Structure formats: C-alpha cells, structure tokens
Amino acid sequence: MSPNSAGLAVKWGHKNPLVYVEGLPAWKKSGNPISPSIDYVANGNIVLVDLRSTAEVQKGHIPRAYSIPFGELEDAEDALPKSLGAPIYVYSDKDAEVNAARKILAELGYKNIVGFHGALDAWTGAGKPLQKGPALTATDETPINWQKKLGPGEISITDFTKSLKSDLILVIDARTPVEFESGHFPGSVSIPLEQMKARINEIPKDKFIVVHCATGGRGEIGYRMLKEEGYSVKFLNAECECSTTGSFEIW
Amino acid sequence: MKKTFLKLGLVALLVTNVFMVSEAVPGFSGVVFAADAAKVVKPADAQSVKGKISNISQKAKTIALTLSDSSFFLAKFTDETKLKGVESIKSLNVEEPVIVGYSVVNGENIATSLELIHATLPAGTKEIKTKELAELLKSNKDLLVIDSRPSIKYDESHIPGSISVPYAQIVKMGDDGAKLLEKYKDRQLVFYCGGST
Numbered sequence A: 001m002s003p004n005s006a007g008l009a010v011k012w013g014h015k016n017p018l019v020y021v022e023g024l025p026a027w028k029k030s031g032n033p034i035s036p037s038i039d040y041v042a043n044g045n046i047v048l049v050d051l052r053s054t055a056e057v058q059k060g061h062i063p064r065a066y067s068i069p070f071g072e073l074e075d076a077e078d079a080l081p082k083s084l085g086a087p088i089y090v091y092s093d094k095d096a097e098v099n100a101a102r103k104i105l106a107e108l109g110y111k112n113i114v115g116f117h118g119a120l121d122a123w124t125g126a127g128k129p130l131q132k133g134p135a136l137t138a139t140d141e142t143p144i145n146w147q148k149k150l151g152p153g154e155i156s157i158t159d160f161t162k163s164l165k166s167d168l169i170l171v172i173d174a175r176t177p178v179e180f181e182s183g184h185f186p187g188s189v190s191i192p193l194e195q196m197k198a199r200i201n202e203i204p205k206d207k208f209i210v211v212h213c214a215t216g217g218r219g220e221i222g223y224r225m226l227k228e229e230g231y232s233v234k235f236l237n238a239e240c241e242c243s244t245t246g247s248f249e250i251w
Numbered sequence B: 001m002k003k004t005f006l007k008l009g010l011v012a013l014l015v016t017n018v019f020m021v022s023e024a025v026p027g028f029s030g031v032v033f034a035a036d037a038a039k040v041v042k043p044a045d046a047q048s049v050k051g052k053i054s055n056i057s058q059k060a061k062t063i064a065l066t067l068s069d070s071s072f073f074l075a076k077f078t079d080e081t082k083l084k085g086v087e088s089i090k091s092l093n094v095e096e097p098v099i100v101g102y103s104v105v106n107g108e109n110i111a112t113s114l115e116l117i118h119a120t121l122p123a124g125t126k127e128i129k130t131k132e133l134a135e136l137l138k139s140n141k142d143l144l145v146i147d148s149r150p151s152i153k154y155d156e157s158h159i160p161g162s163i164s165v166p167y168a169q170i171v172k173m174g175d176d177g178a179k180l181l182e183k184y185k186d187r188q189l190v191f192y193c194g195g196s197t
Helices: A002-011 A023-029 A038-043 A054-059 A095-107 A119-125 A157-163 A177-181 A217-228 B002-024 B031-037 B130-139 B151-156 B167-172 B174-182
Strands: A018-020 A047-050 A088-091 A113-115 A169-173 A208-212 A233-235 A240-242 A248-250 B048-057 B062-067 B072-076 B082-084 B097-105 B108-116 B143-147 B188-192
Touching (some): A002 A018, A002 B167, A002 B174, A002 B188, A023 B130, A023 B188, A038 A119, A038 B151, A088 A095, A095 A113, A157 A248, A208 A217, A217 A233, A217 B048, A217 B072, B048 B072, B062 B097, B072 B097, B130 B143, B167 B174
Parallel strands (some): A018 B188, A047 A088, A088 A113, A169 A208, A208 A233, B072 B108, B143 B188
Antiparallel strands (some): A240 A248, B048 B062, B048 B097, B062 B072, B097 B108
C-alpha cells in the first residue's frame, strides 16, 4: 500500500517522498508511541483503562474508562477481560506507567495492547469533556466484559454452544487426534485439518457444519476449505479448553 | 405428529438463529477475512501463486493465502519446502506477500517453495528506517506522515501526528486522488502501512 501511494505522489509532482517500509509493526516493536483516533476511543469496541490514582480519576477521566490504578494492575488479572484478543488501551498522566502497563499486560498474554500517550490532552483537545467522580471499576467477581464483533463466517460462543446439541449441525474438531483425545466438545467429530480434504466424503452435505480448533486459526482454514466445497459452514474464532469429562470453557 | 412437527420447528428455529442471525451481524472486514467471498480456485496447471498470507497453522502445516482477485489458496508445507527471503516458516506474519511454488499430490497442494516478497520501491522514492523516522519526527516540522492503510486500521492505532489517506481511496479516485495530497505539496511526505505490503 505505502510504496504504491508514494509512487502516485511522485507522479503527482511531490518531491522525494519517503516510504517507511517496515511500517507500523516495526514502529510498535521498537517501543515508539502510537495513538488511536479520538472517535475510536469514544466509540470503538475497546477496553479503556485509566492507570492513575483513584483521587486523580475522581477529578476527571475519559467517560468510558475503567479505573485500575497502576499499582494494582498486576493483581487485577481476574478483573480483566477473559479474551486475550481484547484490545486494551491504557492511559495515564505518566508515560513510564503507560509503558510499564503495556509490559505487564503483554506478560499476562494480551495480544492487542495500545499505550495511549497524551490521552487526556488529546481527549480535551478534541473538545470532549472529562467526567468527574468515580470511573467504572472491575473486580474478580465482575470482570470487564468485552465481546468480539463477529467477522464473516464466525459463529458466536452462545450459538456454538447451542449447535453442539443440534442434530442438524455437525461440529468438527479440526485439532490433532492427540488434542482431541485429551478432551473435546461432547457431540463433536474429530477430523484434523490436515486430513479434512482427504476425508471430505465423511462430511455430510445435508448438515450445517461448524469447525473449531483450540484458537480459531485452524478452524478458519477448515471453514474456508469447506466453503469452497459448497458446504454451509461457520467456524468458532475463540480459544477453548475441553476436559476428558466433557466439560469445557470457551473465551 | 404435532409434537414431532413442533420439535422440528424448534430445531429449524435454532438453525436459522445460528446461521441467519449471526450472518446479519455487521462484521468488520479485516484483511484476514477479505477472501470470504472467495471464488473456487482450481490451480491445476499453475505452478506457483502470489498472494498475501491470510493464515498459517504450524500444527496442521498449512498456509492459506489471499490472492489478488480475493480468491483463496491453500497449501501444505513440509520440511522439504524451500524457503527464500525468510529464515523459517515461524517468522512469517499474516498479511505478508509471498510466492508459493507447489505441486498437486492426491488433490492437495503441497508447497515446494515459499518466498517472502520484499517491497520494491517506485522510482523517485526512498526508504526510511524506524530510528531515522523517530528522529526526523522530532526535528523536522515539514515532515508529514501519511498512513496508507484502511481508515479503520488508522483509527485503532497510528503513528502520532500522522494523517489517514487510505491507498484504496486514492486508487479509486484515479488522477483525482492528486487532490487529496495537493495541499501538502511543500511538505516532506512519508508513507507507511502495515509493513511490506
């Protein structure tokens, strides 16, 4: 995208445009600051966390923010969203806290963390008011609830759980046989992704198909493969764990 | 009879719920899912394809690509798959452009080679590295950083101070796209996106 854009800029008379080929992933990796759009902070499907002290938060905070003072972040694991894919945006009035919080959250396994430096100035600078009084709080009993928006082909966790009980829906476990043996969803059928093409005749055409794996990665590939073969198919884009007793957890 | 009918109706309702309601949920259209409207690909005679990685499964030794016509291509890799431009399959990332050479064995595509394509820059442009850019941003007030990714990506996170001019948008405008950049004629432009795309 960027080299082509720069090429067009040359064509339109701009002198010596530069291309930052490594792009945003490298920018983030070297610890440089990034910022979100203010409207996205206001309305996007994100979790916003204010790291300042409760007293500071009382004086004024971004309205939808949860208050988790920096000192308490490490012990707040159970109060944070269950989904490790949840986009967590942290802010403070101290840059060092934002950077340290990013590290802590990364160690907890969160994959989508944004340190929002200069958040309060950016917010008020965009003409948005701060809210006085207590901010939202999260506890181990009432953790932050974040729900992923479904992309094409994805099935919600609720619908997935329902589909396990339906005779008209076949749930395919695309994990390896070893993973399947160590626990799987009751009613699911094991067809590892690497065998799916070869065993396509075992998959009935007159049923709806739902493919899952441990994280959603293999599930998505299976979904696409079966879609191409003309199946009515969806996949579970979530992490899950099944025990040998038939109990399971999806998040 | 009535009972059976009722039961069937319920099951049908569940199925409709699962497959229709979810369909109606407006999904975000990330690049990873861009191939959703995929056409059937029958690469029987082609020996290599070029596309962006949409998914890699180390466990299933499978790589999925989105091709330029947004169709979908799937191949298995083996220990014999020759790598070019990349150390190991593990260091490949989603969205990176690759060329996959393959042969068809028992109806499955087996990757014989896998090459990571490094971006070639158009004439009149120059590359800038991370460190240089971070320093220039502090010292050069003429600098204008332009984010070429789709605007939703820009909204999620971007280089502070950058503006959003999605590549897709200027391409759609043809030569009128020049207008989007015209007011920045006297600025030093720096374009970036999600890396090597």
